[in-house]
Amino acid sequence: MKAIRRLHVRTVLPDALSPLHDLALNLRWSWHPPTLDLFESIDAQKWAECRREPLAMLSALTPDELDRLAGDPAFVQRVREAGEGLTRYLSEPRWYQQEAQAGGEAGGFGQAYAYFSPEFGITAALPQYSGGLGILAGDHLKSASDLGVPIVGIGLFYKSGYFRQRLNAEGWQQESYPVLDPDDQPLALLREEDGTPAVISLAMPGEGHLDAHVWRAQVGRVPLLLLDSDVESNDASKRDLTDRLYGGGGDQRLQQEMLLGIGGVRALRLWSRLTGAPEPDVYHMNEGHAGFQGVERISELVSGADLSFEEALRAVRASTVFTTHTPVPAGIDRFGVNQISQHFGGAAELPGVALDKLLELGAETYEGGDSGVFNMAVMGLRLGQRANGVSVLHGEVSRGMFKGLWPGFDEAEVPIGSITNGVHAGTWVDRKVFDLAAEFMGPEALTDGTAFEKVSQVPVDRIWATKREMREQLVAETRTRLRKSMRTRGSTSAELGWIDEVLDPDILTIGFARRVPTYKRLTLMLRDPERLAKILLDPDRPVQLVIAGKAHPADDTGKRLIQEMVRFTDDHKLRHRIVFLPNYDIAMAQRLYPGCDVWLNNPLRPFEACGTSGMKAALNGALNLSILDGWWDEWFDGENGWAIPTADGVDDDRRDELEASALYDLLENSVVPTFYDTDEAGLPTRWLEMIQHTLGTLGPKVMADRMVRDYTRALYLPAARAGWAVRENNYARARDLAGAVERIRAAWPSVRVEHVEAEGVSDSPQIGETVRVHAYLALGGLSPEDVSVQVAFGRASETDELTEVETSTLEPVESYDNGRHRFDGELELTRTGSLGWTVRALPAHPQLAADAELGLVANA
Structure with missing residues (x-):
């Protein structure tokens, strides 16, 4: 039978447990381990069955179970304290x-x-x-x-x-x-x-x-x-x-x-x-x-x-x-x-x-x-x-x-x-990393950007042990997900005994997970499948790969890339070393990033706007192996991972061939040897040095807290103040600016720099000398207050193109007939080499935020 109507009956909590309602509805629980622990403590098995979701957990509890919990003074005390903690978080100054x-x-x-x-x-x-x-x-x-x-x-x-x-038997999404x-x-x-x-x-x-x-x-x-x-x-x-x-x-x-x-x-x-x-x-x-x-x-x-x-x-x-x-x-x-x-x-x-x-x-x-x-x-x-x-x-x-x-x-x-993106540590950093950091760096170590400098205080053997625990965690997660996927693809339980041997917590683990448009090149690693297989199956220094990603439902090209990857991972000789996991989502990512030693990213440069998955992996003690694109282009320093060289100026097929070869070279000659080169205690000392360096230097940069502070200081506060300014006195400044823009646009075709003179330039100018500049401009119907006249100077190429440009404002000093005006200023020679300069006029108004805002300029 099918229902003709649905009702949603919500759980009624006893008064003693009422804070659980607010704790479940406020999504702070998704990054607040103590709240998750509280719900898990109710019934660990039921918690797992509810996919670790507090609201689902409350709905799954019977009235008798709720009454039992309400009669447990210790649990009621924990609930009260958790509710008070949420109230403080929501109300205290931050x-x-x-x-x-x-x-x-x-x-x-x-x-x-x-x-x-x-x-x-x-x-x-x-x-x-x-x-x-x-x-x-x-x-x-x-x-x-x-x-x-x-x-x-x-x-x-x-x-x-x-x-x-999900994947079908043929590996098609x-x-x-x-x-x-x-x-x-x-x-x-x-x-x-x-x-x-x-x-x-x-x-x-x-x-x-x-x-x-x-x-x-x-x-x-x-x-x-x-x-x-x-x-x-x-x-x-x-x-x-x-x-x-x-x-x-x-x-x-x-x-x-x-x-x-x-x-x-x-x-x-x-x-x-x-x-x-x-x-x-x-x-x-x-x-x-x-x-x-x-x-x-x-x-x-x-x-x-x-x-x-x-x-x-x-x-x-x-x-x-x-x-x-x-x-x-x-x-x-x-x-x-x-x-x-x-x-x-x-x-x-x-x-x-x-x-x-x-x-x-x-x-x-x-x-x-x-x-x-x-x-x-x-x-x-x-x-x-x-x-x-x-x-x-x-x-x-x-x-x-x-x-x-x-x-x-x-x-x-x-x-x-x-403003370079960042990632929210509370969401993406494994609790094992938080606990380790709290033990040696302080309780707020991973939320306080200044504490990352203390990473050297964490014993390297503890870092190494924690990474193994997270690899072990990933291995278990991978086997569970892979078994479910293979059943969906048509395998029977009797055929899946091999999954118990998939991956190994003591093997170098590389992760690759993202959307699957063509520019992200999911299958670049398959360019030379025999060479990749040799890397994966090396008897002394093996490598394992965990791969995930979704193609847009309408993107058959992306689906074919996934199918090509899945068919490669289906090879019975390789399937214990390389896995494709379907349905990449937040829950999978929270196990995948911590369990990886290396995060791989090989997009076509410069098509990756930022790419934050490598940031999340880095905060979990992974090293990045990436094309110099997005955030990696600005923050790779030679010690926090490896940069895959970019092959510019060749056709796409040749570029893929060259960059895939560079990827294999790095794996064979740098990444794998560094991971497996251990001391007498079995610790990869160089690898651990790189992890500590990565956390100490990248940690403060990749935090979303840094990103939001940057947005607030550089964009939100200036925009708020600009918005308030134009609204004052019934939008008087907005009206004034609109009128000025209309007037400037109409007059701009008549604006030109007619003549420029320079004084004080010796035959062999030296650093420290000053050039006095006089510029004569025709402004049409505009006044000197409507324009900003600048001298722009910088390095001059053989074709007189300026780079590394600096500007200095010229001030109006005289006005003549027919809308002509003189502007004067000084240019100090602060650099050596081949320098050039020019004069230009730009619109001026207190409510304009950038020289180029109106797209109008008159160059000499």
Whole structure:
């Protein structure tokens, strides 16, 4: 029989156990071992059956079991203390509050920062992520919570998540989409004061509408609002809109992003109205998927503050941060202009946002751009006054990708900076590492960046023993998962005795796990299968590989790569040394990173924006073996692992051949010998020195706490202050800036540097000399206050191209007829060698954040 209706009956806890409810609903448990220990102590077997999920554990307890626990004074005391500990964590001043108080700048620190992302990887219990973007977003929220940064997250609730991966007999990836009941998740529905579910609504084409409920997950101190379109007032297609993460294309993808952006802002307004939470000071777009949040805010200001579109745009830009995560144009969402017109024209037009104005925001108005598409990343850059990539190299790549938006400027001046990603130690570092660090480095060793310098105090034999324990842990996990996978692929239990011999806790273990687009090159290691087999099966110094990864459901190329890898691992001569594990997720990763000695990453450079899996492995005492891409490009130092040489300037096939050969060489000649070269006590002394060096130097850098501090100081606080400034006196400065921009743009074709003179230059200039510069400019209808005139100087190439450029401002000294003016300044010669200099004019206004912001420049 099948049920015709479902009810969700929640557990009623005895009063003595009531804190368990809050402990289970607050996702802090996912990175707080004492809370997990508390739930496990109830019933270890039942805890394992509930997949170590507190809410599921409470639902599994019978009334008799709850009464028994409520009658246990020792357990009740533990519950009370855990509840009090959570209350302290949620209320006590933390880094952010201490910084505000210590700086005496309470008014200079924002009350709330909105963080928009299409996915969030918090815990395996709430599978709302597909890969690195979501995991990064989850780590961002967790560290913001630990630091007390007042963030609120905004995303979508996907009832079927991303997908669960399994393999068929031929090794082909297959997907399933188990339905998640939000009532079984650590979520609470946002309700109106009368108890009815709160609803936000969007206009859709053809007089249609899209309604959504709002679920709240509590990530420590951080609320995460997730919009859900499975609402009875929607038609069937709209109810399924948020069913799957990245599950559809075309209109479905566009409408998901409309819900995330426009609906997300409306959800924030609803949240503030119902809870009294402050309106955000800053809006952070984690990739372009959430770009429509800026359009909705423009509409609000045009309608509610009586601003023009341009005035509202300037106000929105001031308080918006945009982070790009993709280093390739193909990774950016682009929609047809006709699609956008259908969804934002006519009856669906947002008040105050004319369709032509909206289309301008996403137009690829640069050489090589496509006039028929609307680019979400381009819109993000036009809506965000502050933008960044996610590693130093990715910042450089992004400036190259988008330089067409700032014509006339050198690539280095494109206003896209970089903040390198980090990882949340509490989530990814194995408890055995925490315990070891606490014993020798202090109780907060891995959450206090200053304590990493004490890693030399940890005895190396204890480090080595701990690594073996974690390898042993991985071996057990691998065998369990592999047995389940092989049964799914059609093997019987009688055929699987060989799995008991898979992997060995005393063998060098290499991990490789990530999404499977072609640029990550899952199968590069198979370029010479005989050579790889020889490395794996070496009788004296064997190697074992644990591999995992998912291909997008629509990516048959990625699926073929997985199948090629699986068929290799199926070889009965090799299967005890190399394993492919399906359904890579947070739960698997939390065993895989600690159990690996080496983390392998071999993308096509520079297509890895950052790549944080190697950071997680490093914090667990692993060494990285990677192409110099993403974060590894900036933090590899020759002692914390190995860099695979990059073969530039050759065709793709030849490049793969050369880089695979370099990988084998490193394994055979460096990695494997270093691991197995032991002293009289059986310790690999050089290997352990590298682990200690890695933890001591990389540890503070790869922490998400460092990342969130960087975002707060470099982007959130400046954006908050800029937003406050443009809102003062009924948006007076936004109106002034919009007027100035309009006036400057109109006059700029007449701006030119007419003549430059220099005095004080000797025939053989020497370091320390000063050059006096006089520049004569025609400004058309602009005044000297509307421009910044600079002398730019740096090293000059044979073609007079300047590099290592520095600038110095020239001041207005005289004005003449017909809009001509003289600007003077001095240039001190502080460097030797072949130097060159020039003069240029740029727009000037107190509310502009970067020289290149308007994309206007007049060069001499």
